[in-house]
Amino acid sequence: xxxxxxxxxxxxxxxxxxxxxxxxxxxxxxxxxxxxxxxxxxxxxxxxxxxxxxxxxxxxxxxxxxxxxxxxxxxxxxxxxxxxxxxxxxxxxxxxxxxxxxxxxxxxxxxxxxxxxxxxxxxxxxxxxxxxxxxxxxxxxxxxxxxxxxxxxxxxxxxxxxxxxxxxxxxxxxxxxxxxxxxxxxxxxxxxxxxxxxxxxxxxxxxxxxxxxxxxxxxxxxxxxxxxxxxxxxxxxxxxxxxxxxxxxxxxxxxxxxxxxxxxxxxxxxxxxxxxxxxxxxxxxxxxxxxxxxxxxxxxxxxxxxxxxxxxx
Amino acid sequence: xxxxxxxxxxxxxxxxxxxxxxxxxxxxxxxxxxxxxxxxxxxxxxxxxxxxxxxxxxxxxxxxxxxxxxxxxxxxxxxxxxxxxxxxxxxxxxxxxxxxxxxxxxxxxxxxxxxxxxxxxxxxxxxxxxxxxxxxxxxxxxxxxxxxxxxxxxxxxxxxxxxxxxxxxxxxxxxxxxxxxxxxxxxxxxxxxxxxxxxxxxxxxxxxxxxxxxxxxxxxxxxxxxxxxxxxxxxxxxxxxxxxxxxxxxxxxxxxxxxxxxxxxxxxxxxxxxxxxxxxxxxxxxxxxxxxxxxxxxxxxxxxxxxxxxxxx
Amino acid sequence: xxxxxxxxxxxxxxxxxxxxxxxxxxxxxxxxxxxxxxxxxxxxxxxxxxxxxxxxxxxxxxxxxxxxxxxxxxxxxxxxxxxxxxxxxxxxxxxxxxxxxxxxxxxxxxxxxxxxxxxxxxxxxxxxxxxxxxxxxxxxxxxxxxxxxxxxxxxxxxxxxxxxxxxxxxxxxxxxxxxxxxxxxxxxxxxxxxxxxxxxxxxxxxxxxxxxxxxxxxxxxxxxxxxxxxxxxxxxxxxxxxxxxxxxxxxxxxxxxxxxxxxxxxxxxxxxxxxxxxxxxxxxxxxxxxxxxxxxxxxxxxxxxxxxxxxxx
Numbered sequence: 001x002x003x004x005x006x007x008x009x010x011x012x013x014x015x016x017x018x019x020x021x022x023x024x025x026x027x028x029x030x031x032x033x034x035x036x037x038x039x040x041x042x043x044x045x046x047x048x049x050x051x052x053x054x055x056x057x058x059x060x061x062x063x064x065x066x067x068x069x070x071x072x073x074x075x076x077x078x079x080x081x082x083x084x085x086x087x088x089x090x091x092x093x094x095x096x097x098x099x100x101x102x103x104x105x106x107x108x109x110x111x112x113x114x115x116x117x118x119x120x121x122x123x124x125x126x127x128x129x130x131x132x133x134x135x136x137x138x139x140x141x142x143x144x145x146x147x148x149x150x151x152x153x154x155x156x157x158x159x160x161x162x163x164x165x166x167x168x169x170x171x172x173x174x175x176x177x178x179x180x181x182x183x184x185x186x187x188x189x190x191x192x193x194x195x196x197x198x199x200x201x202x203x204x205x206x207x208x209x210x211x212x213x214x215x216x217x218x219x220x221x222x223x224x225x226x227x228x229x230x231x232x233x234x235x236x237x238x239x240x241x242x243x244x245x246x247x248x249x250x251x252x253x254x255x256x257x258x259x260x261x262x263x264x265x266x267x268x269x270x271x272x273x274x275x276x277x278x279x280x281x282x283x284x285x286x287x288x289x290x291x292x293x294x295x296x297x298x299x300x301x302x303x304x305x306x307x308x309x310x311x312x313x
Numbered sequence: 314x315x316x317x318x319x320x321x322x323x324x325x326x327x328x329x330x331x332x333x334x335x336x337x338x339x340x341x342x343x344x345x346x347x348x349x350x351x352x353x354x355x356x357x358x359x360x361x362x363x364x365x366x367x368x369x370x371x372x373x374x375x376x377x378x379x380x381x382x383x384x385x386x387x388x389x390x391x392x393x394x395x396x397x398x399x400x401x402x403x404x405x406x407x408x409x410x411x412x413x414x415x416x417x418x419x420x421x422x423x424x425x426x427x428x429x430x431x432x433x434x435x436x437x438x439x440x441x442x443x444x445x446x447x448x449x450x451x452x453x454x455x456x457x458x459x460x461x462x463x464x465x466x467x468x469x470x471x472x473x474x475x476x477x478x479x480x481x482x483x484x485x486x487x488x489x490x491x492x493x494x495x496x497x498x499x500x501x502x503x504x505x506x507x508x509x510x511x512x513x514x515x516x517x518x519x520x521x522x523x524x525x526x527x528x529x530x531x532x533x534x535x536x537x538x539x540x541x542x543x544x545x546x547x548x549x550x551x552x553x554x555x556x557x558x559x560x561x562x563x564x565x566x567x568x569x570x571x572x573x574x575x576x577x578x579x580x581x582x583x584x585x586x587x588x589x590x591x592x593x594x595x596x597x598x599x600x601x602x603x604x605x606x607x608x609x610x611x612x613x614x615x616x617x618x619x620x621x622x623x624x625x626x
Numbered sequence: 627x628x629x630x631x632x633x634x635x636x637x638x639x640x641x642x643x644x645x646x647x648x649x650x651x652x653x654x655x656x657x658x659x660x661x662x663x664x665x666x667x668x669x670x671x672x673x674x675x676x677x678x679x680x681x682x683x684x685x686x687x688x689x690x691x692x693x694x695x696x697x698x699x700x701x702x703x704x705x706x707x708x709x710x711x712x713x714x715x716x717x718x719x720x721x722x723x724x725x726x727x728x729x730x731x732x733x734x735x736x737x738x739x740x741x742x743x744x745x746x747x748x749x750x751x752x753x754x755x756x757x758x759x760x761x762x763x764x765x766x767x768x769x770x771x772x773x774x775x776x777x778x779x780x781x782x783x784x785x786x787x788x789x790x791x792x793x794x795x796x797x798x799x800x801x802x803x804x805x806x807x808x809x810x811x812x813x814x815x816x817x818x819x820x821x822x823x824x825x826x827x828x829x830x831x832x833x834x835x836x837x838x839x840x841x842x843x844x845x846x847x848x849x850x851x852x853x854x855x856x857x858x859x860x861x862x863x864x865x866x867x868x869x870x871x872x873x874x875x876x877x878x879x880x881x882x883x884x885x886x887x888x889x890x891x892x893x894x895x896x897x898x899x900x901x902x903x904x905x906x907x908x909x910x911x912x913x914x915x916x917x918x919x920x921x922x923x924x925x926x927x928x929x930x931x932x933x934x935x936x937x938x939x
Contacts, residue, residue: 514823
């Protein structure tokens with residue numbers, strides 16, 4: 001049996017589906033109030049690109065209030081926060097406001113990850129604000145040529161910090177295609193041929209560490225055929241979800257990133273077979289005559305968790 | 314003259330064409346007995362994925378017997394063995410059975426190469442079984458996100474071990490696309506757009522070390538047009554061969570990966586010109602006014618060796 | 627404000643457009659005499675592949691003479707020199723002849739960059755010929771599997787040498803696709819699908835270090851539609867220019883790599899806004915509500931410099 005464990009992947013930890021991820025500016029109550037009526041898997045209250053510089057304070061205190069007052073306590077979707085990039089100099093204040101507690105978001109999005117030093121800083125900042133016992137979920141953004149080239153080393157460094165007790169748990173990586181294109185001087189086209197290398201290198205790095213991989217935004221939100229085509233393509237490449245910028249994109253994206261009935265059936269049988277094998281306790285684990293490794297078992301479990309989650313909605 | 318030598322490439326060593334590589338389960342006599350009537354360049358007696366867990370012992374002893382009894386001694390094709398992955402825990406017994414001699418295969422296929430530690434283990438195991446004087450041909454499989462990302466370092470480590478006397482000679486790398494797709498959660502499509510990055514990164518790593526690069530399996534073995542299209546595409550990308558899963562695929566694949574008459578003519582003239590230059594012994598070597606480097610000369614020789622080999626059949 | 631500086635990028639240094647780069651053999655006066663009548667952004671007097679081995683001396687002394695006699699002193703285009711690769715053994719004599727001064731080219735092209743040791747050698751050679759005070763512009767070629775895999779480290783090493791006082795300034799990287807294809811055994815096709823990975827990895831490495839990225843040659847110089855298609859595609863991928871092999875290719879290529887009116891307008895407003903902000907001297911710099919980082923400002927300035935340069939012609 002092949003048993004590879006990179007980082008602290010844990011077959012029993014809760015799986016959070018993030019097929020459709022939607023950003024909502026933290027200072028825009030009109031949009032915030034619509035969250036309850038939309039069905040994205042994950043909403044991100046934004047302090048970063050969606051918020052003008054002179055509205056940052058407002059966004060921070062809104063977000064803090066939203067969590068303290070449990071405004072979305074019955075929401076089935078994940079509700080998280082995107083802080084400003086560490087190099088912006090705005091991030092420290094974001095963290096201090098949003099995490100002053102006692103209630104705070106379970107997931108943070110870190111845009112524009114670039115260097116190990118940034119990650120060290122984040123680990124220290126979170127430890128001083130939360131203490132070592134917390135374990136906030138972390139989602140990192142790759143948005144530049146440099147970050148893409150260094151992606152393996154940067155993710156590896158996150159896991160090294162986690163092994164050393166950093167109070168976060170890296171769960172996903174997001175491909176920030178617009179900033180990436182600006183950074184390399186590329187022009188977005190509908191077919192996105194200019195992004196084949198970057199998207200596929202991104203997926204390979206994310207999956208090597210068993211992270212969720214979130215694909216680029218489809219900018220033309222009136223073109224549903226194009227959105228469907230790009231969503232299906234992303235799922236075929238190995239992405240697990242996609243950023244959306246308009247409510248009308250949510251359903252198409254979620255459909256494209258949902259496991260098929262056949263895949264759910266395969267996963268159910270594999271997990272049942274593994275559980276029986278665990279009880280009998282002998283030798284390597286095989287399924288339909290093939291040996292099954294831990295990553296594949298984890299993948300099967302994630303499919304079932306996502307299927308369960310979809311049933312609940 | 315540009316003279317780059319990575320690893321121990323040797324312009325005079327024998328070239329083994331591996332345009333079409335076919336796996337035959339080591340426990341399936343019906344298929345084994347057909348080997349003589351098929352014309353693949355390379356047959357691999359399989360202990361790994363093609364053999365169920367409770368048939369491993371049978372496969373091992375069959376394979377050992379096949380070599381001891383010289384059952385395929387007149388076969389023009391290469392006959393080699395795929396052992397189980399090192400992390401499976403089954404590999405040691407494979408090696409002990411198959412290499413107990415006095416006659417054993419000249420080529421081993423190592424699936425699911427993942428770490429340097431695995432390669433260290435293999436080098437030690439082979440040395441303890443064969444001694445330092447043997448030099449078994451080694452073919453490694455890249456089948457996961459991690460292995461693809463680390464491919465350059467892993468191949469480099471093979472050459473480091475070879476420099477230190479490890480009793481193998483790395484000749485080729487195989488892209489294990491099905492396990493790779495499962496590993497990153499990708500879905501195979503007929504056009505294989507989802508694999509452009511992985512196939513081309515794979516070829517680049519293999520060729521940087523002057524290894525043969527073996528392309529993915531074309532799964533739908535009834536679709537000959539699709540097989541031809543993908544084979545030609547693979548050859549254009551720089552692959553030197555392709556895995557086949559059905560006898561009907563062999564001829565199409567071999568055609569696609571054979572050098573053209575023009576290329577053979579070019580290679581013949583280049584090698585002749587080099588030999589003349591060696592005798593006259595002056596200055597840098599040029600051909601049609603261009604300087605020729607060692608890798609290109611090696612490539613020309615390999616084309617001629619493959620052409621010679623094809624003439625013999 | 628995000629402020630990333632890789633290497634010694636300098637927002638105020640002069641920008642040299644290199645949309646169309648054309649090689650002219652240093653021993654071919656017929657072609658050299660046509661330079662004045664052609665409008666490529668950059669002409670390269672070639673000592674390397676365009677010159678047969680027994681004509682190298684002639685090319686060197688021609689080139690030296692061209693600069694000493696200021697033969698092209700009124701030329702608006704850049705006039706530079708491609709030396710032979712370091713591993714050819716011919717490079718030292720190239721440098722000694724061409725740089726013996728007092729007037730010499732402002733830009734050198736280094737083909738077949740492969741190793742850090744080569745770059746160390748070049749830095750020392752230039753220092754001994756020019757002294758530390760000179761700062762010749764350097765353009766490097768990536769032309770092999772190995773160089774592509776090591777591209778990030780090799781460029782990083784250039785910047786390390788520059789930080790240590792090496793008398794060159796790395797400005798651009800050129801993708802030498804023909805040698806690259808020969809090196810990996812690939813076959814060029816009109817659509818160039820076989821080069822998607824290599825071109826896009828190349829662009830990402832170049833842009834991570836804010837270098838100009840020069841795309842492959844379009845070989846069939848009679849196919850203007852194909853040239854236009856590939857030029858536009860290259861610009862979309864992030865390339866800033868393209869090698870040309872025939873005068874008829876120049877205009878199409880320059881059109882494809884020129885900034886659009888919209889982009890020039892955007893750049894002009896951004897730079898104006900930044901200059902005003904510098905005078906008022908407060909806080910982070912925003913434009914249309916978004917924070918602007920240094921690379922983006924540099925990109926805007928380069929667009930304006932290119933636009934100015936185009937106006938002059």
